[in-house]
Amino acid sequence: MDRPVDSLIESILESYRSLGGINHLEGPNLPSQQSVARIVEELESLIFPGFRAEENLDLAVMRYAIGEKVVAVSRSLDAEVEKSLRYTCRIQKDCGRDHDCRGEAQEIVQDFLSRIPEIRRRVSLDVEAANRGDPAARSQEEVILSYPGVEAIMVHRLAHALWKKGVAMIPRMMSEAIHGKTGIDIHPGAEIGDWFFIDHGTGVVIGETTVIGANVKLYQGVTLGALSVKKELANSKRHPTIEDDVTIYAGATILGGSTVIGKGSVIGGNVWLVESVPPNSRIYHQPSQVRGDRR
Numbered sequence: 037m038d039r040p041v042d043s044l045i046e047s048i049l050e051s052y053r054s055l056g057g058i059n060h061l062e063g064p065n066l067p068s069q070q071s072v073a074r075i076v077e078e079l080e081s082l083i084f085p086g087f088r089a090e091e092n093l094d095l096a097v098m099r100y101a102i103g104e105k106v107v108a109v110s111r112s113l114d115a116e117v118e119k120s121l122r123y124t125c126r127i128q129k130d131c132g133r134d135h136d137c138r139g140e141a142q143e144i145v146q147d148f149l150s151r152i153p154e155i156r157r158r159v160s161l162d163v164e165a166a167n168r169g170d171p172a173a174r175s176q177e178e179v180i181l182s183y184p185g186v187e188a189i190m191v192h193r194l195a196h197a198l199w200k201k202g203v204a205m206i207p208r209m210m211s212e213a214i215h216g217k218t219g220i221d222i223h224p225g226a227e228i229g230d231w232f233f234i235d236h237g238t239g240v241v242i243g244e245t246t247v248i249g250a251n252v253k254l255y256q257g258v259t260l261g262a263l264s265v266k267k268e269l270a271n272s273k274r275h276p277t278i279e280d281d282v283t284i285y286a287g288a289t290i291l292g293g294s295t296v297i298g299k300g301s302v303i304g305g306n307v308w309l310v311e312s313v314p315p316n317s318r319i320y321h322q323p324s325q326v327r328g329d330r331r
Contacts, residue, residue: 066123067116072209075116078109079194080187083156087180110145117141120204144201151197158230159190165231169253184218185234195224228252229280236286243275245293252278255286255305263292263310279315 052058081087082105085098094101118141125137166179166186173179179186191214195207207224215221219238222228226242229250234240236256242248246260262274273293282297284290285305290297297303298315306321313319 065119067119067206067209069209069213071112071116072206073213075109075112076191076194076210076213078105078112079152080190081105082109082152083159083190083194084180106149110149113145113148114138114141116206117144117198117203120206124204144198144203148197148201155193155197158193159186161230162186162189162232165233165251165253166235169233170235183237184220185237185240188214188218188220188222188234188237188240189228189232192222192224192226192228196226196228199224226275245273246275247277249278249280249282249299251281253283255284257287258284259289259291261289261291 082102085102118137121137121141163176163179163186166183167173167176170179170183173183191210195210198210199207211222211224220234220240222240222242223244223246225244226246226248228242228246228248229252231251232248233253234255235253239257240254241259241261243261245262248260260276260278265272265274275293276290276295276297278284278290278297279299279301281300282303283301284297284303285307287306288303288309289307290303290309292310294312295310296312297309298313298317300315301313301317301319303309303313304318304320307319308321309319
């Protein structure tokens with residue numbers, strides 16, 4: 037081997053040894069990004085059959101088609117959740133499990149898949165909220181096929197169900213897969229009520245401990261974030277609470293775990309808030325008046 041190339045390889049290998057940052061060479065691998073992305077696509081097709089792929093659906097064979105899809109998703113997700121559980125055991129060292137990670141993974145996945153009908157119900161309400169809330173929407177079918185906010189909240193509701201089961205990494209990977217596609221960043225830990233609509237969507241950020249009520253509408257560029265906190269406070273509530281029937285317009289930033297936006301409020305575009313507002317408030321940004329040169 038050419039000496040410069042040999043030296044380069046040794047240098048790279050040494051960085052692996054000293055810095056880490058590689059998947060595990062011994063024991064099971066970490067969850068696969070490619071596999072999780074495929075699982076997200078398969079789950080989307082379970083939520084809205086026929087909308088995510090060109091497939092002919094026949095009621096006579098629907099049971100078999102859905103059964104085949106459920107089995108495929110279950111097998112793929114079993115494997116990835118098992119990797120996640122084994123990773124958790126490695127980093128906790130004494131995690132208290134009986135080391136039957138495969139059996140536990142299968143139980144988690146079975147419980148998760150049993151929630152698909154309820155997730156479908158909630159996503160259907162989100163679709164209706166978008167269709168009702170956007171004058172440009174022509175039909176619910178158009179909303180399902182073309183609204184990034186609807187796809188982002190659909191994947192969030194799926195990821196959130198796994199997050200609540202304590203599955204490491206996979207919910208975040210699901211959220212990041214749809215973040216890259218839509219520009220909408222929703223942490224899987226966020227609690228979001230029914231009838232949720234994100235219009236346009238690009239640049240929306242919803243933090244981990246955000247709580248959002250029912251019938252809330254956000255526009256593009258909204259941030260529901262945290263004030264700067266120390267790492268040891270990571271498990272505290274760091275993000276705001278948005279009560280029912282609130283509308284938040286483009287570019288608004290609302291920060292802090294104790295910040296509550298009262299029911300029925302309207303937050304205008306580009307508003308910056310770090311304190312609570314009472315129900316039925318109207319908060320608007322008032323920029324300084326700019327005067328032109330009169331010469």
